[in-house]
Amino acid sequence: MTAVTTTAPTPLVSPPAAAAAPVRGPRRRALAPGRRLPAARLIGPGLVLLLWAAASAVGQLDPAAIPAPWTVLRTAGHLWSDGTLSTDVLTSLERAGYGFALGLTGGVVLALAAGLSRVGEALIDGTVQLNRAIPTLGLIPLFILWLGIGETFKIAIIAIVVYIPIYLNLHAALSGIDHRYVELAEVQGLSRVRFIRQVVVPGALPGFFVGLRLGVTGSWLSLVVLEQINATSGLGYLMFQAQNYGRTDIILVGLLIYGVFGLVSDSAVRLVERRVLSWRRTLSN
Numbered sequence: 001m002t003a004v005t006t007t008a009p010t011p012l013v014s015p016p017a018a019a020a021a022p023v024r025g026p027r028r029r030a031l032a033p034g035r036r037l038p039a040a041r042l043i044g045p046g047l048v049l050l051l052w053a054a055a056s057a058v059g060q061l062d063p064a065a066i067p068a069p070w071t072v073l074r075t076a077g078h079l080w081s082d083g084t085l086s087t088d089v090l091t092s093l094e095r096a097g098y099g100f101a102l103g104l105t106g107g108v109v110l111a112l113a114a115g116l117s118r119v120g121e122a123l124i125d126g127t128v129q130l131n132r133a134i135p136t137l138g139l140i141p142l143f144i145l146w147l148g149i150g151e152t153f154k155i156a157i158i159a160i161v162v163y164i165p166i167y168l169n170l171h172a173a174l175s176g177i178d179h180r181y182v183e184l185a186e187v188q189g190l191s192r193v194r195f196i197r198q199v200v201v202p203g204a205l206p207g208f209f210v211g212l213r214l215g216v217t218g219s220w221l222s223l224v225v226l227e228q229i230n231a232t233s234g235l236g237y238l239m240f241q242a243q244n245y246g247r248t249d250i251i252l253v254g255l256l257i258y259g260v261f262g263l264v265s266d267s268a269v270r271l272v273e274r275r276v277l278s279w280r281r282t283l284s285n
Contacts, residue, residue, distance in 0.1 A: 041267060045259075067249040072256065075249040084238070089257065091233040092223060095151065096261075099158025100219045106159065107166030107211065114167075115174030116200070128167055136161050137225060149230040154223075161222040165214035173207025174200065206280075209273040216265045220258055 037043070049069060055061045056068035063071070079085035110128065113120035140157060147153040177200065185195045227236025235254045242250035 041263070045263070065248060067252065072249050072252045075247075076253045076256075079238075079250070079253065085253070088233055088235050088238045092227065092235045093261075095154055095227070095234065096158065096219045096223050099155045099222075100162050100215065102155065102159035103162025103215060103219070104166060104212070107163035107215065108170065108208075110163070111167045111170035111174065115171050115204075116196070125171065128164065131160070132164050132168070136164075136222070140226075140229065144229075154226040154229075154231075157226055158219050158222050161218040162215040165218060166208070166211035169207045169211030169214070170204060173204040176207070177203040205277060209269065209277070213266055213269050216269055217262055220262045220265075224254075224258060 052061075052066075053069050056063075056066075061068070067075075076085065110124050114124040114128075115121070136157060139160070140153070143153040143156055147156060181199050181203070182195075185199050190198065223234075224236045224239075227234035228240040231237040231240075235257055239251050239254040242248075242254070
């Protein structure tokens with residue numbers, strides 16, 4: 001008798017396979033700096049002020065060399081109440097404003113003339129580079145002989161300090177505009193005015209704002225030196241007089257005011273820059 005063997009029927013539908021684990025690609029790393037912190041530019045100065053106050057409170061700083069922050073604030077209050085500080089601040093703002101306005105105008109005009117014309121570049125760029133190589137403060141004795149020892153030479157020196165970084169950055173931005181945009185403007189038949197307004201100005205604005213920030217800072221840096229040369233008012237004059245009497249608290253008042261002016265003016269330029277260049281997508285925004 002032959003044994004009959006049976007085999008299990010093959011199922012028409014195979015059992016469902018185990019769910020395959022999802023294949024994950026490489027994790028994307030965030031390379032950008034991240035979201036902007038609120039009041040980020042005040043964190044650093046605030047930390048320095050906090051360390052200064054803490055060191056003064058525990059007696060780690062010599063009050064004769066570096067007075068405590070509250071001492072400096074009290075001195076500033078006394079100087080403001082008797083009218084000395086307000087007069088010096090207004091005088092310094094006036095000098096810096098006139099010098100900055102002249103330097104800004106000169107830097108922009110020269111950069112446009114040199115950046116948009118080969119003839120202008122040949123006539124202007126070499127002269128500006130030569131001026132840049134000469135220490136500006138070294139021109140003070142010569143300008144005193146030319147313009148006298150009044151306000152005119154101070155404003156002229158500030159203007160020179162301001163116009164150089166504005167010219168250099170704006171001229172570099174104009175020279176760095178991609179030539180393909182120029183060819184596209186020629187194909188589109190843009191006029192000279194429309195070419196400058198639609199191609200040159202947007203392309204040069206980032207470099208212009210860099211030069212503007214450097215020029216604002218330069219105006220304050222030169223002012224503190226110029227106001228100690230034959231001046232009868234101004235923050236630099238106030239600090240020079242305080243040095244003669246050993247008043248470090250008054251010197252620190254002047255330095256803090258210069259620092260606040262510089263920070264506020266630079267922040268104002270950055271704010272305008274963000275508004276004007278809001279169409280750009282950069283790491284900063």
